Amino acid sequence: MTTPMLEIRGLHATAGETLILKGIDLVLMPGEVHAVMGPNGSGKSTLANVLAGKPGYAVVQGQVLYEGRDLTAMAPEERARAGVFLAFQYPVEIPGVSNFYFLKQAVNAVRAHRGLEELDAMEFLTLAREKMKLVEMSDKLMQRSLNEGFSGGEKKRNEVLQMALLDPKLAVLDETDSGLDIDALRVLADGVNALRGPERSMLVITHYQRLLEHIVPDRVHVLSGGRIVKSGGKELAHELEEKGYGWIAETAASA
Amino acid sequence: MDRGDGRERMSDVTSERHWTELFAATEADRAGEPGWLGSLRKTAIARFAEQGFPTRRDEDWRYTNPAPIAKVAWRPAPEAEVSHEALGAFALPLADGPCIVFVNGRHAPALSAADGDPQVVVASFGALLRGDAAPLERALAAEAAGADGAFPLLARAFARDGAWVHVGRDHAADRPISLVFVSVPGAAPSAAHPRFVVTAAPGSRAAVHEIHLTVGAGAQLSNALGELIAGDNAQLSHVKLVHAGAEAVHLAKTRLRVLRDARIASTLISLGARIARHDVEAVLEAEGAECALDGLYVATDGSHVDVRTLVDHRRPHGTSRELVKGVLAGKSRGIFNGKIVVREGAQKTNAQQKNENLLLTRDAEVNSKPQLEIEADDVKCSHGSTIGQLDADAIFYLRSRGIGEREAAALLTQAFAAQVVETIESEALRERVLALAQDRIFASGAGGVRS
Numbered sequence: 043m044t045t046p047m048l049e050i051r052g053l054h055a056t057a058g059e060t061l062i063l064k065g066i067d068l069v070l071m072p073g074e075v076h077a078v079m080g081p082n083g084s085g086k087s088t089l090a091n092v093l094a095g096k097p098g099y100a101v102v103q104g105q106v107l108y109e110g111r112d113l114t115a116m117a118p119e120e121r122a123r124a125g126v127f128l129a130f131q132y133p134v135e136i137p138g139v140s141n142f143y144f145l146k147q148a149v150n151a152v153r154a155h156r157g158l159e160e161l162d163a164m165e166f167l168t169l170a171r172e173k174m175k176l177v178e179m180s181d182k183l184m185q186r187s188l189n190e191g192f193s194g195g196e197k198k199r200n201e202v203l204q205m206a207l208l209d210p211k212l213a214v215l216d217e218t219d220s221g222l223d224i225d226a227l228r229v230l231a232d233g234v235n236a237l238r239g240p241e242r243s244m245l246v247i248t249h250y251q252r253l254l255e256h257i258v259p260d261r262v263h264v265l266s267g268g269r270i271v272k273s274g275g276k277e278l279a280h281e282l283e284e285k286g287y288g289w290i291a292e293t294a295a296s297a
Numbered sequence: 298m299d300r301g302d303g304r305e306r307m308s309d310v311t312s313e314r315h316w317t318e319l320f321a322a323t324e325a326d327r328a329g330e331p332g333w334l335g336s337l338r339k340t341a342i343a344r345f346a347e348q349g350f351p352t353r354r355d356e357d358w359r360y361t362n363p364a365p366i367a368k369v370a371w372r373p374a375p376e377a378e379v380s381h382e383a384l385g386a387f388a389l390p391l392a393d394g395p396c397i398v399f400v401n402g403r404h405a406p407a408l409s410a411a412d413g414d415p416q417v418v419v420a421s422f423g424a425l426l427r428g429d430a431a432p433l434e435r436a437l438a439a440e441a442a443g444a445d446g447a448f449p450l451l452a453r454a455f456a457r458d459g460a461w462v463h464v465g466r467d468h469a470a471d472r473p474i475s476l477v478f479v480s481v482p483g484a485a486p487s488a489a490h491p492r493f494v495v496t497a498a499p500g501s502r503a504a505v506h507e508i509h510l511t512v513g514a515g516a517q518l519s520n521a522l523g524e525l526i527a528g529d530n531a532q533l534s535h536v537k538l539v540h541a542g543a544e545a546v547h548l549a550k551t552r553l554r555v556l557r558d559a560r561i562a563s564t565l566i567s568l569g570a571r572i573a574r575h576d577v578e579a580v581l582e583a584e585g586a587e588c589a590l591d592g593l594y595v596a597t598d599g600s601h602v603d604v605r606t607l608v609d610h611r612r613p614h615g616t617s618r619e620l621v622k623g624v625l626a627g628k629s630r631g632i633f634n635g636k637i638v639v640r641e642g643a644q645k646t647n648a649q650q651k652n653e654n655l656l657l658t659r660d661a662e663v664n665s666k667p668q669l670e671i672e673a674d675d676v677k678c679s680h681g682s683t684i685g686q687l688d689a690d691a692i693f694y695l696r697s698r699g700i701g702e703r704e705a706a707a708l709l710t711q712a713f714a715a716q717v718v719e720t721i722e723s724e725a726l727r728e729r730v731l732a733l734a735q736d737r738i739f740a741s742g743a744g745g746v747r748s
């Protein structure tokens with residue numbers, strides 16, 4: 043039997059002092075794309091942060107296995123090198139560190155872990171140019187400080203560019219579609235779709251069903267109050283869009 | 298007086314008497330010197346004896362206790378050899394232009410190199426004394442007219458030699474001029490007094506790299522005294538790099554004199570010494586003078602750094618800009634004291650000052666004190682100071698991309714320091730300074746970066 047890419051069992055997690063995730067079960071097989079939807083504050087980003095290993099978020103019960111290994115025992119950078127990627131809902135601005143230099147360091151850190159040779163500036167530029175086409179990103183963003191003064195859309199492009207460059211096995215996209223107009227959304231969705239493959243799994247967190255028309259998920263999970271209250275096929279996203287989250291709260295209560 | 302115990306005796310000689318006795322005892326070493334130099338020295342030691350060492354009660358020494366320095370019976374730094382390899386190990390771009398090296402206060406011709414530009418004189422004081430000493434006499438006499446504290450007075454009294462740089466009128470010196478002062482600690486605590494005078498004649502342009510290094514380990518006091526003068530319309534760029542040993546004490550008084558429509562840009566990079574104290578005085582002496590002071594001080598575990606700057610606007614239409622940044626790691630202490638004086642009549646002065654500090658650990662501490670003294674009414678002055686830590690969200694963002702925790706901290710620290718390091722014109726020196734700074738902060742292991 044194939045090992046799941048990600049296996050979450052009975053996950054309870056705290057953010058700071060507060061228990062936010064109250065029992066999550068989710069199995070993501072290689073090549074699968076699952077969507078996670080849910081109202082504001084339902085714990086979507088908390089789940090993403092727990093998967094990426096953000097300090098301040100602690101697993102208090104249950105387990106998270108990545109390719110059968112205990113993910114929670116790994117430092118954030120080890121997870122990244124092992125192929126876990128989080129596209130941030132709010133990418134951080136870092137003045138004084140050029141985007142180009144940052145991306146090169148990140149790519150080389152991951153390559154070193156995979157036993158590949160370091161890329162020099164020229165080699166990296168060639169690789170970066172190729173991946174930048176995927177998200178229609180302009181050269182000038184490479185020389186700027188990382189995310190500093192980037193528009194919302196530029197930041198999200200930069201996240202997907204990083205995903206393309208780091209070539210992860212498990213990508214978690216936290217509201218990569220929020221704040222984008224429909225054209226930008228299409229570009230990013232095309233970029234993400236181009237990265238779909240039998241070896242890569244994705245967890246796509248979103249508020250909007252419109253993203254899922256472009257990135258068609260294998261399954262949809264609805265998160266509410268720190269629990270997955272409903273799971274289903276892609277049609278669940280439509281149903282949600284029509285009936286709203288109130289409907290979920292009712293079904294969850296009557297279940 | 299208890300003479301029975303060695304430690305007691307040590308603190309006995311604290312102080313002023315140790316130095317006045319040492320002055321008398323070393324009289325013979327200075328036998329061949331011209332009379333004018335001897336009397337400059339005598340005046341200095343007499344003034345020193347009269348005013349004595351400062352104490353913590355002096356406002357200027359409130360945060361850096363002078364007692365641990367004053368109570369040591371520093372011996373004159375012994376003659377020492379430094380090989381090309383030992384100097385080369387610092388990988389500094391010393392061969393990019395003329396270079397004059399001093400080891401424990403003595404000129405080391407074998408390590409020095411001229412570059413044949415007749416408009417750029419780079420010589421030791423000793424060489425000048427053997428030839429036409431008149432310009433040196435004028436310069437040192439003028440320098441000595443300034444009122445100064447105990448340590449500069451000791452440098453005037455004891456410095457064995459010094460670096461002399463003169464750039465000819467309207468001449469643009471293409472290559473940076475390196476003044477290198479190497480400390481080689483001996484078995485007992487010893488002191489050397491690096492001295493230099495740099496004069497850029499009217500209309501000239503030059504870049505000077507003042508570099509202080511330690512080769513070997515042990516307690517040594519490097520008590521520097523230097524002056525840079527930019528004549529009318531001249532442009533001087535100055536980098537001071539201190540990369541001293543873990544037991545070293547570096548004290549320095551640096552005076553920048555900026556004349557009419559002249560400009561001095563000075564960048565201080567302080568990467569070490571157990572105690573480092575930099576006292577920079579920039580005097581904008583004539584109309585239209587301009588001065589840029591940039592600084593980066595790094596203090597690692599167990600070290601103490603004190604940067605004091607005085608920007609003295611004496612005439613109208615002067616401009617000064619100052620940005621001094623501190624990176625403090627381990628258990629360390631940083632002090633910044635920045636004073637801007639705008640004298641009566643120095644109208645249309647524009648003076649800006651900023652001090653920013655990055656604390657990498659909980660044990661690091663910083664005191665930042667700006668001071669403005671403004672006696673003119675039509676001026677623009679601003680100052681500000683910040684103390685912060687590495688941004689935890691930024692660290693996590695970098696780590697989530699596979700960059701290790703230490704590398705992430707190093708990258709952010711480098712980004713913080715970059716604004717200052719980038720003011721170094723020489724690319725070779727700039728890159729080396731970045732690497733040396735990173736090594737100092739992160740390779741020691743003593744840095745103890747907060748996680």
Ligand SMILES: Nc1ncnc2c1ncn2[C@@H]1O[C@H](COP(=O)(O)OP(=O)(O)OP(=O)(O)O)[C@@H](O)[C@H]1O
Nearest residue numbers: 057058060062081082083084085086087088089098
């Ligand atoms: N570090 C933290 N400390 C304390 N509480 C936190 C922390 N991070 C998140 N929370 C709380 O956890 C809950 C879930 O937040 P989370 O960001 O996971 O929601 P979300 O589903 O991503 O919401 P949104 O759709 O607005 O992005 C919220 O009540 C939030 O205030």
Ligand SMILES: [Mg+2]
Nearest residue numbers: 086087088131
């Ligand atoms: Mg969220």
